[in-house]
Amino acid sequence: MPKMANETAVLASEAILGEELTDPVWIRIRDLIYQVSGIYQAENKFYLLISRCHVRMKAVGARTPREYMDFLMARPNRDAEMRSLLNEITIGETCLFRSVPQIEALRKVVIPALAEAKRKLSFTKLRFWSAGCSTGEESYTLAMILLEETQTSLKGWTFEIMATDLNERSIAKAQEGVYNDYAVRNVPPDFMRKYFTQVGTSFRVADSVRKCVTFNRLNMLDDSKMLFMRGIDVIFCCNVLIYFDGKSKTRTVNHFYNALLTNGYFFLGQSESLYGITEKFHLVHFPGATGYWKTNPPDANAGAA
Amino acid sequence: MTTGTLERFRSRITSIDSMPTIPVILRPLLHCLDQPVEQIDVARIVELISYDKSVAAQCVRMANSALFGRNKPVESVRTAVMNLGMWRIRDLLFSNSLSQVIPANRWIVDPSVFWRHSLGVALVSRKFAEILGYPDTEKAYLAGLLHDIGILVNSMVAPEEFRATFEKATREQIPLNEAESSALGFTHCDSGRVLGEAWKITPDLIQAIELHHDIGDPERGGPLVAIVHLSDLLCRLRDLGYGYYEPRQIDFAHEPGWLYLVMQFPNLADLDLARFTFTLDEYAKEVRELVSTVFTP
Numbered sequence: 001m002p003k004m005a006n007e008t009a010v011l012a013s014e015a016i017l018g019e020e021l022t023d024p025v026w027i028r029i030r031d032l033i034y035q036v037s038g039i040y041q042a043e044n045k046f047y048l049l050i051s052r053c054h055v056r057m058k059a060v061g062a063r064t065p066r067e068y069m070d071f072l073m074a075r076p077n078r079d080a081e082m083r084s085l086l087n088e089i090t091i092g093e094t095c096l097f098r099s100v101p102q103i104e105a106l107r108k109v110v111i112p113a114l115a116e117a118k119r120k121l122s123f124t125k126l127r128f129w130s131a132g133c134s135t136g137e138e139s140y141t142l143a144m145i146l147l148e149e150t151q152t153s154l155k156g157w158t159f160e161i162m163a164t165d166l167n168e169r170s171i172a173k174a175q176e177g178v179y180n181d182y183a184v185r186n187v188p189p190d191f192m193r194k195y196f197t198q199v200g201t202s203f204r205v206a207d208s209v210r211k212c213v214t215f216n217r218l219n220m221l222d223d224s225k226m227l228f229m230r231g232i233d234v235i236f237c238c239n240v241l242i243y244f245d246g247k248s249k250t251r252t253v254n255h256f257y258n259a260l261l262t263n264g265y266f267f268l269g270q271s272e273s274l275y276g277i278t279e280k281f282h283l284v285h286f287p288g289a290t291g292y293w294k295t296n297p298p299d300a301n302a303g304a305a
Numbered sequence: 306m307t308t309g310t311l312e313r314f315r316s317r318i319t320s321i322d323s324m325p326t327i328p329v330i331l332r333p334l335l336h337c338l339d340q341p342v343e344q345i346d347v348a349r350i351v352e353l354i355s356y357d358k359s360v361a362a363q364c365v366r367m368a369n370s371a372l373f374g375r376n377k378p379v380e381s382v383r384t385a386v387m388n389l390g391m392w393r394i395r396d397l398l399f400s401n402s403l404s405q406v407i408p409a410n411r412w413i414v415d416p417s418v419f420w421r422h423s424l425g426v427a428l429v430s431r432k433f434a435e436i437l438g439y440p441d442t443e444k445a446y447l448a449g450l451l452h453d454i455g456i457l458v459n460s461m462v463a464p465e466e467f468r469a470t471f472e473k474a475t476r477e478q479i480p481l482n483e484a485e486s487s488a489l490g491f492t493h494c495d496s497g498r499v500l501g502e503a504w505k506i507t508p509d510l511i512q513a514i515e516l517h518h519d520i521g522d523p524e525r526g527g528p529l530v531a532i533v534h535l536s537d538l539l540c541r542l543r544d545l546g547y548g549y550y551e552p553r554q555i556d557f558a559h560e561p562g563w564l565y566l567v568m569q570f571p572n573l574a575d576l577d578l579a580r581f582t583f584t585l586d587e588y589a590k591e592v593r594e595l596v597s598t599v600f601t602p
Contacts, residue, residue: 040583044590108552273579283578285542285555290582293556 025065026050032072037086037242038249040271052088056081083243090239090269096137096179097186098238099270101288103145106234109286110265111149114233115157117263126159126233129259131220132240133163136174136213137183140205142236143212144195162229164218171215177205221248226255233261238269241277249277257281257294266292350394351386360401364389367397367598396595399450400424406457413460413468418548421596423450425545428588429536436581437570439528448513448533451506455497455514456481462496463489475549482518494518523565531562543585545592 030041041049062068071081130139146159165171184203196203235256241249257280281292354361361382368385379385400420430449434442459467474484485492494515501511513533516526520534557563567573
């Protein structure tokens with residue numbers, strides 16, 4: 001069902017589009033979204049941005065993009081409208097195996113690098129945190145990837161996945177581990193066979209995967225709880241920070257920084273960035289993906305010498 | 306595996322029958338574009354296009370492609386040039402004329418992969434130069450476009466050895482220059498320099514060709530080399546590489562080329578690198594489109 005709804009929305013707005021793509025107001029809306037949330041809409045994905053805006057324009061009764069811009073910038077409830085728009089933009093982002101380049105970077109670069117460093121210290125355990133896990137798609141994807149790795153390159157290793165979210169209903173749904181065909185559309189066929197069973201029209205995640213993940217409710221703005229998160233190798237926090245104001249973003253990202261071990265990695269959603277939030281992390285490039293790395297600054301040693 | 310040296314190949318590189326020759330329209334084109342933008346002779350460029358039927362046809366085809374889709378089909382070269390704009394015409398001319406450098410059956414790296422990478426690095430280098438405030442953005446473009454011509458030399462003068470080397474790099478997912486160093490004893494940077502000298506292109510471009518992988522002391526090559534070096538890295542990580550996955554991470558804060566540029570151009574420290582990367586993905590799409598137009602049979 002959601003698939004139908006999404007496709008219809010896109011098709012309908014594609015029909016309206018035409019000349020509209022070139023309206024400079026979209027560039028301004030794009031820049032505003034980036035400034036507020038760190039989410040960047042590439043120009044080749046403008047049709048998506050526009051179709052999402054059209055949904056909101058209809059809801060608030062704005063007739064032109066320029067008028068809608070006003071709803072986002074000048075009206076008293078502009079913050080609420082921006083949240084609704086961000087909701088609209090990130091809708092459908094939650095599915096299993098959402099970002100293949102990010103998964104490949106994890107498998108082929110991040111995990112080997114972490115494992116090599118840990119092996120030297122005789123550690124054989126990796127800890128992951130899926131922060132703002134929503135209904136569990138990302139957490140289970142991670143679990144399946146790691147299960148595969150421990151059968152190949154990480155034989156004898158153990159791993160732990162902590163998944164947290166503010167919303168209790170999301171947590172309950174995540175623990176259930178049942179997804180519709182739209183949510184599993186990107187899952188590779190062999191993973192589908194190995195880790196899912198069909199229940200009616202839905203798909204249930206295998207127990208072997210479910211027991212890899214522990215779900216907990218956590219408010220990321222609660223400093224006292226965040227202080228307990230320590231010793232993590234990789235944190236994922238996709239499309240969550242966009243809902244925080246500037247100060248809360250910085251505070252939360254600082255908590256993430258402290259929660260990570262040195263050489264640990266922090267991943268945001270595919271088109272999010274930490275620009276203007278903190279400079280503690282190093283932005284690193286992987287093939288087709290970017291991540292943030294906790295490492296000592298290059299000049300730290302030079303300064304000491 | 307026998308280890309050759311660049312010296313052993315030098316005679317082959319410079320011998321007339323096997324060396325890639327500079328395309329006929331490239332030299333006047335380089336000359337035309339070596340002027341300030343406002344002095345570029347548009348009529349002359351249109352004339353150059355008309356010399357080459359296949360280039361002219363490509364201009365028309367591209368003007369009609371989805372990327373520039375117009376309601377009314379474009380039929381004349383003149384209209385195509387008007388619609389595409391000088392910059393894209395130039396992209397097309399360069400990639401087309403350079404793709405004639407070696408015969409169709411001598412390519413070892415897939416030509417469309419090669420030009421996607423070269424054109425990608427050219428466009429990213431120019432963008433980089435713009436952001437930095439480096440005065441000669443066109444030089445950056447050219448350096449990016451030509452940086453890998455050594456791959457063409459290697460394909461011509463040492464086809465068997467180079468094929469095995471390229472296959473090894475692809476299989477082991479390692480950088481091409483590393484595979485070349487160990488298998489051939491020289492890299493496409495070395496052979497590219499030799500070709501650049503034979504073509505008598507300017508020394509700063511030759512330096513960009515020679516040092517784009519191993520920039521050594523950044524002072525030596527200056528900003529141009531650093532720009533091409535970083536653009537090459539970025540392209541290889543944004544699906545505009547040699548057509549195979551290179552499992553690695555690049556941390557600009559640890560890159561000598563980046564650190565050098567930050568010192569030379571202090572405004573770079575404020576660059577939103579993440580956003581810059583996102584815009585590269587937009588480029589990538591355009592580059593793919595352009596290259597597929599050039600290589601549509």
